[in-house]
Amino acid sequence: MSSSSATRLRREEDVEKAYAIQVQAGLEGAARFTAVGLGLSIVAHHTWPAFRHQGRPFKAFLLSMSGVVFGAERALIAHEAQRRLEENHMRRIARLELTKHGIVPTETEIAKWRLSNEQSH
Template sequence: MSTADRARRREDVDKAYQLQVRAATIGAAQYTAVGAGSAMLAHRYWPLFRRQTLQFKVFLISISTIFGLVIHADNALLSHEEHKRVTETALRREARIDLARRGMIATETEIAKWKVEKEKAQALAASRSEGSSQQ
């Protein structure tokens, strides 16, 4: 694996981590509010709950917080992975079609070479557009 591949993979991991952290924070805040609100309502209207210890009530709220944190983080990661999978599938399909037009068999090696060629072409086009916009 090349250094560029490792750097790209590291970027993907960092992006996924940031998405998870953001979603987990939002989920934890939402479900903490739900848990605390439910505990307040139960304390107000249910005598059996009113007799419970403070530690037990906090435990129930923390369960709801952890549930929200885990569910939101997991959903964010799953949607991120699905987006990556769809993008990669479309790119591989494009590579197979282009390689077939050239009369080549789309092996993993050829697809990897095709991706490198495409990235170089995109970088060259981007540098040309930057050069023409500065003039």
């Protein structure tokens, strides 16, 4: 397998994992936020006339979608930060190893090092 196809495969796997994380966190966020939002909706209904005039379907949509969006976004940001740390750590090790062997750590060389390192493990 070439380094470009290995990189493409790794990225596709990461996208699938990120999507699964977003779906799970979105469902959890919707459940959590709907419970909290129900109380806030009751308070807003009795204190804010503009909210009172909105229909129930709109209020339900607003509450459930807010939880989905905020939950999924928070989980995706945490996942991306973790992946960035892992990638930076791997690149640092690759640069050190390549430099020890007298190879200039270009993107191509780092990709080759990563491929050979993954195959050996």
